[in-house]
Amino acid sequence: MRSGRRPQGRSIAIRKQTETGLGSRIVRKSGSERRNLIGSDVGGGAARTRMQLHISPSMRSITISSSNEFIDLMKIKVAARHISYRTLFHTILILAFLLPFVFILTALVTLEGVNKCSSIDCLGRRLGPRFLGRVDASERLARDFYKILNEVSTQEIPDGLKLPDSFSHLVSDMKNNQYDAKTFALILRAMMEKFERDIRESKFAELMNKHFAASSIPKGIHCLSLRLTDEYSSNAHARRQLPSPEFLPVLSDNSFHHFILATDNILAASVVVSSAVQSSSKPEKIVFHVITDKKTYAGMHSWFALNSVAPAIVEIKGVHQFDWLTRENVPVLEAVESHNGVRNYYHGNHVAGANLTETTPRTFASKLQSRSPKYISLLNHLRIYIPELFPNLDKVVFLDDDIVVQRDLAPLWDLDLGGKVNGAVETCRGEDEWVMSKRLRNYFNFSHPLIAKHLDPEECAWAYGMNVFDLQAWRKTNIRETYHSWLRENLKSNLTMWKLGTLPPALIAFKGHVHTIDSSWHMLGLGYQNKTNIENVKKAAVIHYNGQSKPWLEIGFEHLRPFWTKYVNYSNDFIKNCHILE
Template sequence: MEESTLRQFEKEVKERIKVTRQVISEAKESFDNQLKIQKLKDIIFSLNELLTKAKKQGAFSSLIAAKSIPKSLHCLAMRLMEERIAHPEKYSDQGKPQAPELEDPTLYHYAIFSDNVIAASVVVNSAVKNAKEPWKHVFHVVTDKMNLGAMQVMFKLKDYNGAHIEVKAVEDYKFLNSSYVPVLKQLESANPKYLSILNHLRFYLPEMYPKLHRILFLDDDIVVQKDLTGLWEIDMDGKVIGAVETCFGSFHRYAQYMNFSHPLIKAKFNPKACAWAYGMNFFDLDAWRREKCTEEYHYWQTLNENRTLWKLGTLPPGLITYYSTTKPLDKSWHVLGLGYNPSISMDEIRNAAVVHFNGNMKPWLDIAMTQFKPLWTKFVDYELEFVQQCNFGV
């Protein structure tokens, strides 16, 4: 081989090696990138898994926090029950004559149905403290058999400035049996998760209080902030229930609460009708009796045995029962959302006659919203020995 040819060859080989090295290096880089991409994909995947898990756990733990009874609440019910057993004569109403005020239709009557001792006491405390003439107010507290003893003791531990308080168990109302009450009949076969007689008691007010003409229904997750006697002055226009409306835009309308693909619902109701809220409702019991609302409720509740008209709760049957007999109340009577909506205006809250902690973040739970909790805690009887023993507010 000639010298020049050899040199040429050497040059070519060197060039080839250079190119190959470059190709190899590029390939390696690309391979590394592929690896990196795969690794990133794996990380994204595992992060996604973690996120889903965390979301599930988060939702689950807040559900547990919302649905389970806090230790202090359980402790309080136990301590009160202990006291009830130790001194039966002091707390039982058995054989004692009933106070005439409990049936006096000229007084201001309230219905509170609850299995939560501290919540029920906050409702009564707040209403009494804001009442101008507390001795004219009568509170009818109804609980279940299990909490009756505790509830009886709770409301006998102090004086309520002359206000009258009756404590009863659902079981005391003998007419509430499965041959009359569809919900009780349905409870015999259905999942108790969906039905609770304590929740449905609101549909039996005229029969529970036969001597009364009017009554104010209060949820146990509300706080009274004003004297409420103005409600008894409102002209009800012959309507049965006074309630604040909740609809805005396309939200909170009948279509949202019941199944409009059911022919009976479609035939009877306007899907755009405005919904209202339970929690603070004024009832004209005479209008109720006249309009036969209980029969109407029974008709629909029986039809809904298989839950094809609505899924759960008392609002859908309420919207159905009082479809043409609802009187809208001014919004300041009842401000809602303190158990889920952090953006309610403080002005609106200050101006409210009643605030409602509807939603999961109840004021007696750890998950309560800190900005709203004091509105409730200011009516807890921290000075009571039993309340202190159970570490409330610690």
């Protein structure tokens, strides 16, 4: 026997009492059930917790646990060798020093309860069960509920299942009918699917209403046209010649800056002209050629006759005043306006025959946009005939009626197009997916053999709305004939090659004749998206409200409208009497 080693039968007891009232004791017993205990009572009453230290008979493991079986705090395995009593004594002293801290944390856990997590032991309380392979009640409940939800997701919802109208009604039904978890999950799924259908139907209804609002004429603008037309018949000054006879030679003078605008919207035309003149450093060099239809001609003429933009010059011409616009020269336009299938497509029921269950709101919105009645308007197709309508002009800037000019456009006439016909901004270089990420695949049906044969789906598209046209170069091409031939093919195919207006055939007709200009000249999308960057709007030379949310409509975006309304003359009697945009 090793010297200093005590006989087995001898028992040792060490007691220690701390000032905080925490007690500890060690009892060693002889025999086969050798066990050492260190115990402590923490708290009082119902919150009492007793901690115990268990030393195995073989002296190879030490376990610390609570008497209420809340948690096994620590288990230490000792290497398989003899331990001196001195080492054991020091180990027990160290554990006795640490135990009060462990007891305090355990008491906090007991007092706080399982669901609270405000003390430092929260980490141990959460991670401990996982290390020991245990799952608390909340996790077990969540796991069981996920299992039930997975089962219910594949089940058929019974016909005639009565669904609560709200969450409060659902809770009330649960209390009254004592639903089990599976029934609750099934009803919850049925309610969610119903709400999704309702939201989807509401979204489509919103898109339809927006389409009708965008296609209609606001009461104020209609009033303005009627009052100005009446003024034309009763006021000689409203019928005065535009421009004055002494300025007639300027209409074909290529030293001036000629703008072309085709519209039947008097208010929109006034904003385009006013903004261009006010933004110009040399307004005396500006000549506007405004083309309108026969019904709007008198009102349009009255407005510019009564509201001079001098020193700029304005010419008003009706479509009926162009001798060149005959059925022989424009055969396809005649077909487009008289073709029953085409008229039904643009003016018919846009919901009938549409499978809304398989259509996304965005796709539906695009289809509605492509069915705007303006796409079969003669005014919308006139841009392809500019060289013939203005045979004496060499270079012009074409503007849509939903734009605002914010910067001097005179440098556009000094722009070298490199022999190309059309100076335009490309629409595939931007970050947004709705306006400035357009390629030919966005406009054409590439499942059609003719389209697939002649076009590249990844080719970049360009924008109408602000275009610099070199008419001398244009007259040397067959752009108009190409435009007509592809329109005929699309009509023969029952509009299966493309749906959207005049831009697709122009993308084909101008192929190889487009010179890309800097995007700062023409910013698009103000009628599509309300998240337009205001700083970019301020910097752009021309801003374009292309899309349904025109600034003169109630559905226009309020934060983008001021860039347009700043050029509306609200002091004008006609504007005031028609209560426009009040």
